[in-house]
Amino acid sequence: MSVENAPVVDVDEAAIPVEKKMYYRFESNDKKEFRVSELAIQQSETLNRLVEAMGYTSEDVENKPAIAIENIDGKTLKLVFQWCEHHKGEAIPVDDGSVPKIVEIPEFDAKLMDIDNGLLFKLIWAADYLNIVQLLNVSCKKVANMAQGKTPAQLRRVYLLPSDEEDEAAKRAAQEAQDPRAREVEEEFEERKRQGGNSFF
Amino acid sequence: MxxxxxxxxxxxxxxxxxxxxxxxDVLNLALASRKMCKLIDTTRNSVSMKKLSQDDIDKLGVMDRYNITRLETLHCSEHVRKELEVNISKEPSLTVKTFYAENDIQKSMTFRVHVDFAEDRPVWNQKVMRFGNLDVPVASESNDTVHTLWNNSDCGVGWLCCHFFQKFDLKRFSSLEINPEDVEYSEFSTILRSVVDLVKETPEGPNLQILRFGLLTAEDSQYLFDGVKYKDIIVMGRRIQQNSGAFTCESSLFLLGDADWFSLENLMSTKCEIIILRGSQMTNDLIKQVLMHWMDKKLEKLAHLSVELREEVDIESILSGLSNRTGYVLTRTKESVTIRRGDGKRAEILIPKDESEKKTFKMISC
Structure with missing residues (x-):
């Protein structure tokens, strides 16, 4: 099934589901609403527990307000639910302990994740928050693949990693911000050292 | 990007x-920053010898082993020791050994880099390995060995030695193995001299092992020993006639496997604590002179001397040199003869016990 044909839809464009199974309604933090099948929801441990706890009937789903997911926006949530619908019914993968982990990115997932890094970043946050194990696996594998064949300097640029010097400077700045007297004390110490004093106190 | x-x-x-x-890739990521390295070591894809199992280490390739050694150096890891062995021969190579030992846990990791002449290798199966900022073509590799290609293999050995010294913060070469058999001599000589120059810059000398010593030119032999301190020296192979003459060396142990060329003058000019000479042409008469030199305080560094003579050891003949001396005390037991000099220093000469020892003169000085 292609990404475009995945059954997740925004509510304003929604057609009435053909299947008789229950479709839950979710709302993103920018008020986009989605209908997601019960089976697809099982891919997310967080949402699955939530709907189980709510114990909604078919009428509740239609009559009560959509379940709000307040820290994920509509664009990201659409990707998440497209992924869940495509992979519904699949077993949740169990870690086999291999290191590095062997994760293959299926064609559908690769196309779904053919997005800019900003959205990929949000997708990973969403997969982590909603506890969607396999989506987290494949999205993190995509990030891991960015490291392939790169030198340490290139990796610092790709992953926006501060150098040791930058980390040290940030640490010093944080310490100084925490204790405004620290800089004064340090300067005083340096001054005394320059003057050849043996004892600071 | x-x-x-x-x-x-x-x-x-x-x-x-x-x-x-x-x-x-995770090793390169760990090299990107200290913070990242610490984070990586909180996961199961760890990069430190402390966390890696010996099985994990054994599966790693040369570049990964090189990067782990770099990481251990960068983070000044406790319980980690590194060694560099250099082999100068027809196929020169450098071997880096990294050891981890803490309580009862011991792990080790080795990688060997051969330095080959590029023209001797086909181009089609070459890869590239990055050592520091230098991309080096590589002809073939196994888990722990790689053949690097250089237009000048003498430059290759020198460059890699310096690179490993710097990147792994080494203080000394642990060993230098030399075998001049079947080498292209001028290239061999250049490599030898460039490595000896580096050895001279280190405060502690390496162990030195020479095979086919007779094939070494007198000039190279002199370059190798003059003014260079070694830890232990083991020399095998007869020295050819043209190489005979002055010889001096300084080390803790000096073992000469084919010592037929080794003269009293050579012995007197060595500055070694333990001297073992096998197959020498020395006689009881020469050993008598050695003892006299010891009496005259000319072999003060010597602690143990073992010389296989060309004739049976004759203790009485050796001791006859003392007849015109005074100021010493001689003590005899069944096993040894002890001479105490006026300054209190003693030499214990061991009496050969059996047939196998009858030509071996042994003296312990303390």
Whole structure:
């Protein structure tokens, strides 16, 4: 099934589901609403527990307000639910302990994740928050693949990693911000050292 | 370039990224920053010898082993020791050994880099390995060995020695093995001299082992020994006639396997604590002179001397040299004869016990 044909839809464009199974309604933090099948929801441990706890009937789903997911926006949530619908019914993968982990990115997932890094970043946050194990696996594998064949300097640029010097400077700045007297004390110490004093106190 | 702020991911996702990354890439990631390295070591895809099992280490390739050694150096890891062995022969190579030992846990990791002449190798199966900022063509590799290609192999050995010294913060070469058999001599000589120059810069000397000593020119032999301190020296192979003459060396142990060329003058000019000479042409008469030199305080560094003579050891003949001396005390037992000099220093001469020892003169000085 292609990404475009995945059954997740925004509510304003929604057609009435053909299947008789229950479709839950979710709302993103920018008020986009989605209908997601019960089976697809099982891919997310967080949402699955939530709907189980709510114990909604078919009428509740239609009559009560959509379940709000307040820290994920509509664009990201659409990707998440497209992924869940495509992979519904699949077993949740169990870690086999291999290191590095062997994760293959299926064609559908690769196309779904053919997005800019900003959205990929949000997708990973969403997969982590909603506890969607396999989506987290494949999205993190995509990030891991960015490291392939790169030198340490290139990796610092790709992953926006501060150098040791930058980390040290940030640490010093944080310490100084925490204790405004620290800089004064340090300067005083340096001054005394320059003057050849043996004892600071 | 497309960038991704990996450190802003939640920890579970960051761990997932790290654990999905191939070992070679995760090692480069660990080299990118100290903070990243610490993070990596909190995951199962760890990069330190402390966390890696011996099985994991044994599966790693040369470049990964090189990078782990760099990481251990960068982080001044406790319980980690590194050694560099240099082999100068027809196929020169450098071997880096890294050891981890803490309480009862011991792990080791070795990689060997051969330095080959590029023209001797076909081009089609070459890869490239990056040592520091230098991309070096590589002809073939196994888990722990790689053949690097150089237009001048003498430059290759020198460059790699300096590079490993710097990157692994080494204080000394642990061993230098030399075998001039079947070499292209001018190239061999250049490599030898460049490595000896580096040895001279280190405060502690390496162990030195020479095979086919007779094939070494007098000039190279002199360059190798003059003014260079070694820890232990083992020399095998007869010295040819043209190489005979002055010889001096300084080490803790000096073992000469084919000592037929080794003269009293040579012995007197060595500055070694333990001297073992096998197959020498020395006689009881020469040993008598050695003893006299010891009496005259000319062999003060010597602690143990073992010489296989060309004739049976005759203790009485050796001791006859003392007849015109005074100021010493001689003590005899069944096993040895002890001479105490006026300054209190003693030499214990061991009496050969059986047939196998009858030609071996042994003296312990303390």
């Amino acid at each position: 497309n960038r991704f702020p990996v450190l802003r991911l939640p920890y579970v996702a960051l761990r997932e990224v790290i654990e999905s990354t191939d070992k070679s």
